[in-house]
Structure formats: C-alpha cells, structure tokens
Amino acid sequence: MKVFVAGGAGYIGSFIVKALGEKGYDILVYDNLSTGHAWAVLYGELIRGDLNDNKTLEDVFSCFKPDAVIHMAASIVVPESVKYPLKYYRNNVINSINLMETCEKFNVKKFVFSSSAAVYGIPRVNPVEEDMALNPINPYGYTKLMVEKILQDLPIQHVCLRYFNVAGADEKRRIGQVVKDATHLITRCVRTALGKYRCLEIYGNDYDTDDGTCIRDYIHVEDLAQAHVLALDYLMDGGNSNVFNCGYGHGYSVLEVVNKTKEVMNINFPTKFKERREGDPPVLIADSKKIRKMLHFKPQHDDLEFIIRTAGNWEKKVWEEKLF
Numbered sequence: 001m002k003v004f005v006a007g008g009a010g011y012i013g014s015f016i017v018k019a020l021g022e023k024g025y026d027i028l029v030y031d032n033l034s035t036g037h038a039w040a041v042l043y044g045e046l047i048r049g050d051l052n053d054n055k056t057l058e059d060v061f062s063c064f065k066p067d068a069v070i071h072m073a074a075s076i077v078v079p080e081s082v083k084y085p086l087k088y089y090r091n092n093v094i095n096s097i098n099l100m101e102t103c104e105k106f107n108v109k110k111f112v113f114s115s116s117a118a119v120y121g122i123p124r125v126n127p128v129e130e131d132m133a134l135n136p137i138n139p140y141g142y143t144k145l146m147v148e149k150i151l152q153d154l155p156i157q158h159v160c161l162r163y164f165n166v167a168g169a170d171e172k173r174r175i176g177q178v179v180k181d182a183t184h185l186i187t188r189c190v191r192t193a194l195g196k197y198r199c200l201e202i203y204g205n206d207y208d209t210d211d212g213t214c215i216r217d218y219i220h221v222e223d224l225a226q227a228h229v230l231a232l233d234y235l236m237d238g239g240n241s242n243v244f245n246c247g248y249g250h251g252y253s254v255l256e257v258v259n260k261t262k263e264v265m266n267i268n269f270p271t272k273f274k275e276r277r278e279g280d281p282p283v284l285i286a287d288s289k290k291i292r293k294m295l296h297f298k299p300q301h302d303d304l305e306f307i308i309r310t311a312g313n314w315e316k317k318v319w320e321e322k323l324f
C-alpha cells in the first residue's frame, strides 16, 4: 500500500514512517523541513514541499498515486498559537484544506489526521471520552477541531487521532524530538538534569490535584506511531470514519515527572514553583477504551521510566551532535 505522509520528517511523523516502513508500506514523505529533518526519514522517499504549494502537491500525487494519506504537518506550540493565531489557522487549517482538495482531485479516500487532546479544552471529567464536549481554549485546539469538522463533511473515510502528551524517543537513538526552545515538560526535565537549564520551573502548585500540580497522560511516541498503523489498517479494512483518543488512560503530575526524571537520570536538580501557565487544564487523561477495543491498540511502553530514559538518552545526542 502507498501512503503519503505529510509532516513525516518531524518528531512524531518520523516514528510513524519508521512503524510503516517496518511493516513494508510504500511511503512518500512530504515535508517542508521547517521543523523536520531529512535524516529522520528512515524509510521511503522524501520530497521537500509545502502544503500551500498546490502545484507540487498535485505533481507528487499524480506520480506517487497514494492509496492513503496520513496528515500530521502542523504548527504545534500552544502559546505560539495564542500569539500568532493567523499563522496557526493558515498552517493548520488552510494547508489541510489544500491537502484534502488534492485528495478529492486524485480520488484518495483514506485519511488519518493527527488531532489533539487540545480539542477538549478543560474537560469536565477525566478520563475524557471521545464524545465529550469539545471546547478548545486556544487557537491551536481550534485549528485541530476545525479540520476534524471539515473531514466530517467530506466523502473521505478518515480517522482522527487525538494525541495526549507525546514524549520519549527511539531506544537506539536514531530519531527523537529536536527543538531549540523546549516547552514540553519531559524535554525540559531531562535538559535540566543534563545541566542545560539551571532550574526546572513548575507552573502552578495550587491546582485541585493531590500534590497541587497538573496531571497529564504521557504516551510514548512509538505507541502513538503504532496507533497510526492500526488506524490505517482499520480504514483499509473498510472501517467507518472515527475518532480515537491516544493516551494510556492514566496520568502523572508534574512533580511525579520531575521526581522520576531525577531518579532515572540519577541527578538532582533545582525546581522552582511559578505562577500557573495560562490555558493549562488541571488534569488531562485519555479514556483509551475505544482505541483499545476497536483498533486493538496494545501499548508497549506504558512506563514513565522508559519514556524519560529514552528522552534523556536522545537529548544527550541532540546536544552532543548539535542537531538543532
């Protein structure tokens, strides 16, 4: 099967390409390399291109003739989306429309879309089920919800995967996240442990949780990649359009992540409590029953220690080899 992977040179995309490649899919990665890297594409062919470039998109579709599309090319930093909403609506919504138009033109009817737990906003209850209220609290979340809605109106069989907190890296240190200014908790923790930052700031310790810090459902990037392969197989087997949470169904507080990082990396580092970060839901945990039941999702790395260890080992390489 031929799969067109938009954004396949980025952090999550490169793991999806690896998972597809290991299963023998014929892959074409389309990526503008704004945050991705050519070296991260371990399988298939890479075409450097932008989703705003309809001509190149059409040329690529006409040569490659994909059976299915996986779309995860997007801007993903929540605070940046608040600062530059139009950049997000353009990159994430308009460019998705271009891709969907190209699918329509070339009769590609299977589409896996990378959505986000950000579509739920601040959920009323946790774990969050897929049919709960969708109330994003930032432009990033709205862009993901809009694309989900647009897909519903099209005669395209699609699966929207709502990612919770993705982290970790390849155990063999071939691929992982490369960012200069990290915002994500696990990356910031391991960088602080490695001495790259002086102190880990904890945004808020007065939340209504056991230790007062926010709780998230951290999923290893390889399990998330596996969810995409399952979603694709589901569509190829004639599965109806659907939406699935991608998380493990339980969470860890910021303090638990900090303490686990100190333990796994065997280093103590300073922390400081700061003001709450705007737009942070206190708790965000996936109800993962649906994906486990319908897609037979069986996580292999539901283990915070493994997630942090692989993130830490990868981060060492990022700095040693100055990958950013």
Ligand code: UFG
Pocket: 076, 077, 078, 116, 117, 118, 163, 164, 165, 166, 183, 184, 185, 186, 188, 200, 201, 202, 203, 204, 214, 215, 216, 254, 277, 280, 284
């Ligand atoms: N945090 C800190 N200190 C830091 C970094 C983060 O205390 O230095 C806290 C945050 O305030 C939050 C938690 O750690 O409570 C997790 O924060 P992240 O930035 O790692 O992740 P988010 O939960 O904010 O967001 C992530 C993705 C979004 C996605 C969301 C869905 O970045 O794209 O998960 O769950 F929408």
